[in-house]
Amino acid sequence: MASHRGGQHVLSDSGPSRHHHISYAVPHTLHLPSNTSFINQEGSAFDFEIEELEEAIALQRVKINNNDEAKQTLYTARPRAATIEMFPSWPLKFHHTPRESLKSGEDSVCSESALNTLASRGDTCTATGHRLQPLLPPETQPQMEMVSSSDKPTTGVTESQLDAKPNPPKRRGAGSSSDKVLDAKTLRRLAQNREAAKKSRLRKKAYVHQLESSRIRLAQLEQDLQRARSQGFIIGGGAAGGNISSGAALFDMEYARWLDDEHRHMSELRTALQAHLSDSDLQIIVDKYIAHYDELFCLKEVAAVSDVIHLITGMWTTPAERCFLWMGGFRPSDLIKMLIAQLDTLTEHQAVGIYSLQQSSQQGEEALSQGLEQLQQSLISTIANGSVNDSMHQMAVALGKLTSLEGFVRQADNLRQQTLHQLRRILTVRQATRCFLVISEYYGRLRALSSLWASRPRENFIADDNSCQTSTVLQTLLSSRNQFSNF
Amino acid sequence: MHYQAELYGNYYASTVRQSAAVDPLERVVRLASGSAVVIFSLSTCCMCHAVKRLFCGMGVNPTVYELDQDPRGKEIERALMRLLGGGSSVPVVFIGGKLVGAMDRVMASHINGTLVPLLKEAGALWL
Numbered sequence: 001m002a003s004h005r006g007g008q009h010v011l012s013d014s015g016p017s018r019h020h021h022i023s024y025a026v027p028h029t030l031h032l033p034s035n036t037s038f039i040n041q042e043g044s045a046f047d048f049e050i051e052e053l054e055e056a057i058a059l060q061r062v063k064i065n066n067n068d069e070a071k072q073t074l075y076t077a078r079p080r081a082a083t084i085e086m087f088p089s090w091p092l093k094f095h096h097t098p099r100e101s102l103k104s105g106e107d108s109v110c111s112e113s114a115l116n117t118l119a120s121r122g123d124t125c126t127a128t129g130h131r132l133q134p135l136l137p138p139e140t141q142p143q144m145e146m147v148s149s150s151d152k153p154t155t156g157v158t159e160s161q162l163d164a165k166p167n168p169p170k171r172r173g174a175g176s177s178s179d180k181v182l183d184a185k186t187l188r189r190l191a192q193n194r195e196a197a198k199k200s201r202l203r204k205k206a207y208v209h210q211l212e213s214s215r216i217r218l219a220q221l222e223q224d225l226q227r228a229r230s231q232g233f234i235i236g237g238g239a240a241g242g243n244i245s246s247g248a249a250l251f252d253m254e255y256a257r258w259l260d261d262e263h264r265h266m267s268e269l270r271t272a273l274q275a276h277l278s279d280s281d282l283q284i285i286v287d288k289y290i291a292h293y294d295e296l297f298c299l300k301e302v303a304a305v306s307d308v309i310h311l312i313t314g315m316w317t318t319p320a321e322r323c324f325l326w327m328g329g330f331r332p333s334d335l336i337k338m339l340i341a342q343l344d345t346l347t348e349h350q351a352v353g354i355y356s357l358q359q360s361s362q363q364g365e366e367a368l369s370q371g372l373e374q375l376q377q378s379l380i381s382t383i384a385n386g387s388v389n390d391s392m393h394q395m396a397v398a399l400g401k402l403t404s405l406e407g408f409v410r411q412a413d414n415l416r417q418q419t420l421h422q423l424r425r426i427l428t429v430r431q432a433t434r435c436f437l438v439i440s441e442y443y444g445r446l447r448a449l450s451s452l453w454a455s456r457p458r459e460n461f462i463a464d465d466n467s468c469q470t471s472t473v474l475q476t477l478l479s480s481r482n483q484f485s486n487f
Numbered sequence: 488m489h490y491q492a493e494l495y496g497n498y499y500a501s502t503v504r505q506s507a508a509v510d511p512l513e514r515v516v517r518l519a520s521g522s523a524v525v526i527f528s529l530s531t532c533c534m535c536h537a538v539k540r541l542f543c544g545m546g547v548n549p550t551v552y553e554l555d556q557d558p559r560g561k562e563i564e565r566a567l568m569r570l571l572g573g574g575s576s577v578p579v580v581f582i583g584g585k586l587v588g589a590m591d592r593v594m595a596s597h598i599n600g601t602l603v604p605l606l607k608e609a610g611a612l613w614l
Contacts, residue, residue, distance in 0.1 A: 353600070356600060357598065357600075360597045360598050360600070360602075361598060363541060363544050363545060363597065364541065364594050364597060364598065366540070366541075366544055367537045367538065367540045367541035367544060368537050370536065370537060370540040371533045371534055371536050371537025371538075371540065372533070372537075374533045374536045374537075375533040378531075378533065401533075404532075404533060404534070407534050407575070407590075408533075408534070408537075410591075411534070411537075411590055411591060411594060414591045414594055414595065415594055415598065418594060418595045418598035418599065419598055421598075421599070422598050422599050422600070425599070
């Protein structure tokens, strides 16, 4: 029977070697030459198992030709199954046999070789190691190949093939054929098995690769989303749970565009300073910068009408800016304080002007803050004192008070705008260029700090996820610091 | 800061014949010339509170007219609104009889340094 294949070693692509090994396949008691009939009348279960396996593989991988007639001669009791049956009619006997070193290596033999082996030898190839190795006569054990393939599908296939009802092997069909023809067929089958296994491997590799790239992309998307959320930029509908108004969303978009312009202006200021342009040229650039800020205040005015609370809570700014938020924006006196430290070449007149600007901005801030506080107190008492009967009226009054928030934010923005204009008036053109560059860089750094803050590792176990973010942000910061150092 | 509660009463005492027919704007002008710093306000308005705090913080003692406590306050409010060209009627600030404007104008003039000289000129500030 399959004896000629039984207990064969792994791969034999070459005919002669196989022949050589075919001789081994035969139980030693028989000592059949390679070209003798394959029928092993000793009929051990082993033989049938080998047979089953080989057939199963052949059916699985290769188009089975109609060799039925030949097979019938060998297996009268075994009708050829059209499909592979999953479970054997008789169980395999399992036992671990030592393996001889195989041509293609041992544990890492691929499924291809396994299939080849199975196909050619009817070996019980076990894809998962020694589990399924059938019981073999001792003398065939050395040739028994244990293939441990990590290829799961192949494993399944292999196992199923192991369990499959034996079908007359194609080779059987050549019972009357010469060895040469058999070899050809075997060769063809081997080759086809190899190709099929290769294709399967490639498919698996491609699939895994696709999974990996999808995973990376998903992680990046999540990171971007988190960053955008932390900066309060939810563009489009309903991303933040639907609790961002359209006016606020519109303002966020416009502000994002304004920030891009801000970067452009900042680099323009820097190059203008380094290029030592004439005063008139600098004037143009400075005026453009002031106009750029005026534009922001216009945007904020529109946003205040539609959603003042969005401005006041500062969801449109970065976290670090939000820390120092005053009435929906920066505090003018803080800006002046920062500038006083940075601007050193001031005339006495200018110094007086700057200090009085600091004082007046502080007084303005104080007045507005007190006004806002009174508004809060009034709102609290309105909401608290509403009686059941009067509730609708009280709510209307409260709503009216809330609306007057808009006036405060507008006045605060006005204060900021006036402060910037006054700075421009006090300083010379060159000083003003430097001053606005300082302001721009300061807020740039504050925003970078916010990014770092947002991506800082919060726990040890998610440090890995965040560390790449932090490192990229740190890289950005380091590269931008080089630019700062010029100033 | 001193409040003129009996606007109508004072006015009536001074000019009986013209009490009913005076143009509110004229009243405004007359009232504004009466003190160095005059603020027209509403007691419920928080922005008016802010402007009052601003002047008090500078050491100025403004004269405040609460229009909601004046029987003819509504007319004055309307007149002020016309004067300012729309928007809110209060607060409105006059310094030395001259109109400065609403809160934004007051803030702007303070930032650009014109408010203090104006106050000094009107005699509201001595420092």
